[in-house]
Amino acid sequence: MPHRKQPRTPAPLPLDGDYLRQVLLELLEIPSPSGRTDHIQQYVGERLSALGIPSTVTRRGALSACLAGPRSTGADRAVVVHTDTIGGMVKQLKENGRLELKPIGTHSARFAEGAHVRIFTDDLDRVVTGQVLPLKASGHRYNDDVDLQGVGWQQVEVRVDEPVDDVAGLRALGVDVGDFVAFLPNPSVTPSGYVKSRHLDDKAGVAAVLTAFKALVDAGVQPPVTAHLLVTATEEIGHGASHGLDPDVAEIVSVDAAVVAPGQQSREHAATLAMGDGVGPFDYHLTRNLAAIAARHGVDLVRDVFDYYRSDVAAAVEAGAHARVALLGFGVDATHGHERTHLDGLTHLAQLLCLYLQSDLVFPEWDAEPAGDLADFPSLAVQPASADGPRDGPIGIADAG
Template sequence: MSNQTIEWIKYLTSIPSPTGNTSEIIKNIERIISNLGYESFENNKGSLIITVKGKNHKKQRLVTAHVDTLGAMVRAINPDGRLKMDLIGGFRYNAIEGEYCTIHTTKGKTYTGTILLHQTSVHVYKEAGTVQRDQTNMEIRIDEKTQSKEETQRLGIEVGDFISFDPRTEVTKNGFIKSRHLDDKVSVAILLTFLKKIKEERIELPYTTHFFISNNEEIGYGGNSNISEKIVEYLAVDMGAIGDDQQTDEYSVSICVKDSSGPYHYSLRKQLTNLCIENTIPYRLDIYPFYGSDASAAMKAGADVRHALIGAGIDASHAYERTHTSSIESTEKLVESYLLSSMID
């Protein structure tokens, strides 16, 4: 696996990009793409599309990864100056309890804070361990001298300001990567590494391929537009979910056979499996029961494509996540093998 992929993961996770506030990270990716020698197009929704011409232009492929992450917005300012939140994306409050965060005001200022249960202190609240973690009881303690709603408002903080979570990215000596937002910045880094490789090694793809960096996946409509009628196959590169009854692990590439939207294209899934077998790529077939991808969003939008979903195995998804370089390497190999392969008949 390329060390460049790890460096890009660390770089991308360092840039806040909750769904709805992704312009900064898109600009940074656009700069990387330009430095690699590619042109890119930003659609009206703010997604980034890079088209690489291949030998066959009549049949085309599209591959996506999303750069938007979970986050929150300021829901209200409490009388004591602390903030209530409204969540962006599908996760629970217990997944962010105790996490550091940043409040991004509409005027460009940022303030740090900590996400806490209102009844956190066991010296004061008998119910600290049992009280419901929800919008009513969870709040942000701002790192500013503010003890009233009016004092917080004078900081420039308003309802609707975005809140990002500290990623706390760490790469261990034995190859584990711990961070928030590995979903799906790992996949974006993988695509960037592949784009770098084909440019440097002057590899010609068998089919014209569109690399779609989407920015609305966490709320259900990323990657569902700008799909040419020439596109035959659509591959989403996203995370593989780990848990009870799941086959996915942190050391293989996960190939999704079904998620909450239904089964993925059977023939394309079999092609991906065969590529793993032929190239000795560790893989796992899996079902994600509470999951939707850019590919499933495209299908719901009416795209006439064969769709598939693969990705690195991510533990503790939508919380403080972890994967291993082995899983990333396996995903890189499958992405490359697929994009260099012939389409199924």
Template sequence: MNGKETMELIRELVRIPSPSGNTEKAIRFIEDYFKPLGVKMKRNNKGGLLVTLDGENGRKHRFLTAHVDTLGAMVKEIKSDGRLKLDLIGGFLWNTIEGEYCQIETADGKVYTGTILLHQQSVHVYKNAKDTERNQENMEVRIDEKVKSAEDVRKLGIEVGDFVSFDPRVQITESGFIKSRHLDDKASAAILMKLVETLVKNDIRLPYTTHFFFSNNEEIGYGGNSAIPEETVEYLAVDMGAIGDGQATDEYSVSICVKDATGPYHLGLRKSLVELAKQHGIDYRLDIYPHYGSDASAALFSGYDIVHGLVGPGVDASHAFERTHELAIENTQKLLFYYVQSPLAVE
């Protein structure tokens, strides 16, 4: 697996609008990517995509997941002056979308552009613009159409409940960084896509039947907590490693989560992942995320009797203007490549 190729795939993925609740285009992109490989695929009722590679052991299965849904918003209100109020999808701060370009997609598929602004944006008009709280009441979308009233907006086909997605502003730098919105979790989705491609093209037979699930509701808490085959004994979520004060994770390594807000991850699986990293010279970090939950923990809360784990590339400024490095992508790819060929943590 080539890190640069994966970075290019990430760039394609983040450019596809897919806020939680409106992920069809991203899921279809992944389906189209896999069709030439001839792999088994099916969707669950929620719209997620399950890809399966048969293994030597069909009685015990592995399950890896990454999510393609992202942060976003919905039209909450059409104001009398033609601006839009928003309701957020996912857990992020209002200040991280101030000044951002966005798209509004109507129920019949029309797309309009706009900018997310503070209502009291002009310092030449509003004395307290600097100190005004960035919240649902004060933030709005300025549509790039000639609209002066709610009636004008509705004539465009825009209505309450229309999805709003944010411009990812993706860039790949010569120094090996990729910076973009929605690296959470499209970086990991691209990593799994490349992993499946590598396994199939190199005719690598896995020891256990292994499922790769691309979930579409993780940001709102229930992406990968269903459609898990009953033979599954080991579940590994592939999601970003969060960086900040007190954290061990950086932008160059694969993060192995030992505990998040839901509690500790399975000790045996964690030990197996660490041993694989050591054996193959993979740069890794162990970390605890106090304000984090994954699809793996969601699956446990749904009652699945599974061994669960969480790994992923280190990502800076999560749920804002995110960034990671090619090295983190490569280290995550390597760990997953060896993991799917290794014995189960609990036989």
């Protein structure tokens, strides 16, 4: 068995709460439905540049940056978040001067009803506003039939805030099939710390990650392992981290919204460690290591399993990423609907990321190469020392959880 070096001992770092809140609100105000994310990626790149962290952008719009470790080991880590959100696209110009929508990403028209929107035409200097309404929107006209109308994207339409009542009028505005439609977030932070807004998935995660990276920079802490940051722009349509990862990455931690709902353990005031999702379980060793870091430092962390859920790392694994993968989240009530989270949960998440970025890899020697001898492969009977120091002894199957 390879000798394991004593890992670096992580320490909690001061977090800039004002920065977290400001960045979150600024991110929320930038429309970024999947497929139209140039503006928000530019914003994130500028935030990274202000921290002294250079970044590059891929042809497909993913942003890549890193905090360099002290040495090249052939095994790095990556944190992955996404800036794209659910949204819509103009599917049809209707004869009544309104717009039929095709959803971008997976979300119900139930939660689109009443949303204020921006319609982005090909004229970059002109943005048309509107509102999503059910086809039967007037109680004085339809009476009880309002409540009998079904739910679906063919049951809603966009009322444009211009004097138009036919297709010609829409075309005169520059509106056409294929135009992006962004649902306005209407964000607010309550005195008790709740954040209410559309698109907390995953802009709250981006804010937490930037806050964690800022904490390391402000404290002058160099991570023991080179830490890559990949900001993807197509997670909501399933592509996610399918490209842009450095080939040396051995561990990937995705950061995304955690589901607060009946039957789930996630809470708005806590960070979440996902043990599995709709694609399958996450890496056994990496998830337990993250749980150990949180427990040792008093980070409020709950474990959860999600049914109808996939994240950036699913796309990474499907694209052939040769890495251990895990998912950390922030509890969000009413995901892909009228979302709400809490600043406490985002703070716990940012602190756990700070601790993780200061720790060694789970298996720094084994994972330095993409493959090795079977006799050296980590198993339940050969657990590593935790990221905070060696365990009292090897873990057997009975107490591996």
